[in-house]
Amino acid sequence: MVSLSPTIGKIFGIPIQLHWTFLGLMLLALILLATSPGGLFFFALLVLLFVCVLIHELAHSVVAIRNDIKVKKIILLPIGGASIIDFTKVKPGKELKISLAGPLTSIALGLIFVPFYLIAPGAGILKQGLQFLFEINLLLGVFNLLPGFPLDGGRVLRSYLERRHSPLDSTKIAVKASNIVVVGIVVGTIIYAAVIPNATFTYREFLVLFDVIIALFLYDGAKAELQSAIFKSRARNVAAADAATKNFILVTPQMRLSSLYKEMVRKGTNIVLLKKGNRFFAFSGRLSANSDMGDHTISEKEGTMFKSEVPKIDGGRKLSDAIELMQVEEKNTVVVIKNKRLVGVLYAPYVEAAIQLYLSKKKQ
Secondary structure (H helix, E strand, O other): OOOOOOEEEEEOOEEEEEOHHHHHHHHHHHHHHHHOOOHHHHHHHHHHHHHHHHHHHHHHHHHHHHOOOOEEEEEEEOOEEEEEEOOOOOOHHHHHHHHHHHHHHHHHHHHHHHHHHHHOOOOOHHHHHHHHHHHHHHHHHHHHOOOOOOOHHHHHHHHHHOOOOOHHHHHHHHHHHHHHHHHHHHHHHHHHHHHOOOOOHHHHHHHHHHHHHHHHHHHHHHHHHHHHHHHHHHHOOOEHHHHOEOOOEEEOOOOEHHHHHHHHHHHOOOOEEEEEOOEEEEOOOOOOOOOOOOOOEHHHHHHHHOOEEEOEEEOOOEHHHHHHHHHHHOOOEEEEEEOOEEEEEEEHHHHHHHHHHHHHHHHO
8 A cells, every 4th residue: 555644755764754735735836836926935935834844843853862762753744743753661751851842943943033034125035935934933833832632732741740640640631731722722713703803704714614623633632642541551550461362373484375364264363473583574465265376375475465564572561562662663563572482462453352351350
């Protein structure tokens, strides 16, 4: 499957991806460039927006790397971005620094352009561009400092609260603050749209609709963050090995696909792993009783059927760490290793049921 967020390069070894919405804006800019007299200016502003968002996310990533924290990638969107950082073992103090780095960098970058704007002559394109750079960076910084998820401000508030509260309680308080921000955005927008002078009805409608979309985005982000925190809290006292399933198939390169299909039916599982050295790869193909690939061996098809490498975790680590690893690596499978041996597999659809089963056994 072709990714909707293609990688456009690497900076400091971090893959940089463009979200499909950014690609849509670029296409729109190219159309305007070809058909409108102001198309070149719009395209230039889009490039500047891209650079500003990239600098914001790089600030998060650089601080993380300097604290020996893994950065998986950066995804850029038109009004923001996301640095995929492994927060598995990150203490609240470090998370606070990482979360603050982006907004503070954006605000500082915006202020840098103020003196250049003041000394720029006339009111031409140069002055408009400098004004845009000041405003967009200030907007990125201030907006992301709002105490709402999934904004940086939500993480900042939670990290600060974790000094005195548990991660779950800190998240609950931060989510309440996030919901207050959502209500404030909606109410404030409606009041502003009602009193703004000389505005058309269409402009007022657009303003309200745009801000309501942002509010819904924040509400859904806060809801997802709370659900994730509850799930991880329940998994915090469960070892990864205790929740791992042993119902998987470990194949060899010489195994035939017809034999693999029969084994999958017999064991009732679609979790299939191929081990190559110290690395594991997950099966991502499809087999059926009538498959014309039945006579082929695994080695003949591993390039297309076993492309996805599976991350590993020590069986003694917390299950909550494994869940975080799945999110960072964007995988639904994690191999569990104990004493250098494969002891089980954590498969996302089964994890919640495994927690319930383990906790019920502990109560007995």
